[in-house]
Amino acid sequence: MIKFLLPSQLVAETPDEPGASPYAKALNTAFRAAYPLVKSAAWRSLPISLFGLLPSIFLLQVYDRVLSRSGTSTLAALVSGILFFLCIEFWLRTRRSRMLRNAGAIIDHGVSGALLQSMLARPLRALEARPASVWQQYFRDVGSVRGTVTGGLAQSIFDLPMAVFALVVIGIVALPVLPVVAAFLAIMSFLAWWWADEVRAGRVEEVQRGRGLDRMTFEICNARETLKTQANDGPISDMWRQTYNAWLTESFSKNGQIETARDGTTVLLTVFSVVVVTVGAISVMEQWMTVGGLVASNMLALKALQPVAGLVSNWRSLATAKEAAKRLETVLGEPVEKPPTGMTLPQPLGRITLKDVSFSFTETAQQPVLESVNLDIGPGGLHVIVGRNGAGKSTLVKLLSGLYTPTRGIISIGEYDLSQFGREELSRWISYLSQEVYWFGGTLIDTMRRAAPGQSDEQIVSACKLSGAHEFISRLPDGYRTMVGEGGTGVSVGERRKLALAMSFLRKPSVLVLDEPSNDLDFQSERNLLATLLAVAKVRTVVVVTHSLRIVSAASAVYHVTGQGDIEVGTAAVMVPKLFGVKKPLVAVGDEDNAGAPASRSMA
Structure with a gap:
């Protein structure tokens, strides 16, 4: 953590590794951008520390010169002078605070932006490996890192010069007290170091338990409707309570240590003040120093110890920030998808080819999801993928969409290998609609525009009519402004699916891939969807994962994912009786104006 605050000359530059994430050095870059402000704030701390000693000198002069000589004019001059310098100190402190706030904002802006871009640029499998609660915790870590320059610890570090200046002044005006102050300063410095070590030693387990509790709480909040409908409150509450109690026990222990350090520091400061006054009183009686020197030295001693006491109280924030920085460095350094090629290529017609494609989720898997699959899909036509639950249907369409990378083999669209493109480029050619559709808050029309920037109102309405969403939108009181x-x-849920389908149409892709699009649709909506898919299939390749017999019956080709690594391919007339146990398809291929081109097929 400290390395980010050091001058660049003191930190060894590490060369970028081949294939390293472009966000790997986001923390370092953000701190480098904030460093000039932190440096300026540190320099302003020097005069602030000097001005902080003026009240003590003021008391010294009042006791030694004003009271003993009844110097009213001297008192007026002293008051005027200290008020003037206090105004300057106030201005310097506000400037320093503003600089530190700006530095914190620069760090937060740089790291948060890089974290968001890093998350969105990751392959789908990497996103699936971490739940949403973990990503939420990463963004909270940014706040902990920012606190290193905006929190109390930074203020204590910047005020450390005051301790040195105070010792110098004490040596001048109250030399007999100086050894006592130096001794207590050494004791407080040792305690700051020792408590920091104690906090670091046991902090990791507490943080892990706390993150686990946050993750579980986040999941319970997301599942609140399911818990209510299934009346599953009791077991989930018990599980949460068990996790909470484990975290509370660990946190209680660590907080107890921090509170002991804080309370011990308070008591030591009181003891220190008593000792200073005692030594000072003896020195005054022996005429080694004046009464003004005694009062001033007591105040100066407290000024010297306050920054060190602040370090004792704020070491935990540094330990938290250090662990947060390690987590952020790790996650920002993880690989991301390929960046866009920057080339404008002709849009392919929509023919997808799989050549000797195999896929496994792990290298040690005994049975791959797909093994040596060869397929030729499109261009054009309605292509339906079927299979039992867990057979690999969704995995197949994610491979077709470029969301998954095959373990072995090549997937092409037209003459292009999918592996050479980033997701942003592929999404213009292959539009994928998953089973889970999340809708961001806002008006319908604004959300649709975000999905396909530059589209006119007429194009959006046309896409909604094609998906069947226009009918229910028209009945809403605010229409598209709802x-x-x-x-x-x-x-x-069904209406959200229609809206998501409309957004897919807006992109005008060569290939439209839909995973269970008929879920949550009523009978008439499914019929309308089928008619839409058949119309689109005349000009685009449409790939659908479904369990709907009606949609399968209208397919140009049916692909049966067996769950054994291979895929059976055939026409609806052949596959429907075999897979659904009926004599013939509900809708014969060629009916309902189904003019989709048949696919070229090869067996796995």
Whole structure:
């Protein structure tokens, strides 16, 4: 953590590793950008520390010169002078605080932005490996890191010069007290170091338990409706309580140590003040120093010890920030997807080819999800993927969409290998609609525009008509200006699916990939969806994962994912009786104006 605050000349530069994430040095870059402000704040701390000694000198002069000589004019001059310098000190302190706030904002802006971009640029499998609660905790870590320059610890560090200046002044005006102050300063410095070591020693387990509790709480909040409908409150509450108690026990112990350090520091400061006054009183009686020197030295001694006492109280924030920085460095250094090629290539017609494609989630998997699969899909036509739950249907369409990278083999769209493109480029050619559709809060029209910038109102309405969303939007009191809450609150699951389908149409891709699009749709909506898919399939390749017999019956080709690593391919007339146990498809291929081109197929 401290290395980010050091001058660049003192930190060894490490060369970028081949294939390193472009966000790996985001922390270092953010702190480097904030460093000039932190440096300026540190320099302003020197005059602030000097001005902080003026009240003590003021008391010294009042006791030694004003009271003994009844010097009213001297008192007026002293008051005027100290008020003037206190105004300057106030101005310097506000400037320093503003600099530190700006430095914290620079760090927060740089690291938070890099973290968001790093998260969005990751392969889908990497995103699936971490729940949303973990990512939320990473963003909280940014605040902990920012606190190193905006919190009380930074203020204590910047005020350390005051301790040195105070010792110098004490040596001048109250030399007999100087050994006592130096001894207590050494004791407080030792305690600051010792408590820091104690906090670091046991902090990791407490943080891990706390993060686990936050993750569980986040999941319970997300699942609140399910818990209510299934009346599963008791077991979940017991599980949460067990996790909470484990965290509370660990946190109680560590907080007790911190409170002991804080209380001990308070008592030591009181003892120190008593000892200073005692030694000073003896020195005054022996005429080694004046009464003014005694009063001033007591105040100066407290000024000298306050920054060190602040370090004792704030070491925990540094330990927290240090661990947060380590986590952020790790996650920001993880690999991301390929950046866009920057080239404008002709849009392919929509033919997807799989050549000797295999895929496994782990290297040690005994049975791969797909093994040596060869397929030729499109261009054009309605292509339906079926199979039992867990067979690998969603995995297959994620491979077709470029969201997953095959373990072995090549997936191409037209003449292009998918592996050479980033997600942003592929999404213009292959639009994928997953089973889970999340809707961001805002008006319907604004959310649609975010999905496809530059689209006119007429194009958005046309896409909504094609997906079947226009019908229910027209019935809403505010129409396309209807405000929808976070997660799609205010519209049904089926309506959200229609809206998501409309956004897919807006992109005008060569290939449209839909994972269970008929879920949550009523009978008539499914019929309308099928008619839409058949119309789109005349000009684009449409790939659908479904369990709907009606949609399968209308397919140009049916792909059965067996769950044994291979894929069976056939026409609806052949596959429907085999897989669904009916004599013939509900809708014969060629009916309902199904003019989709048949696919070229090869067996796995």
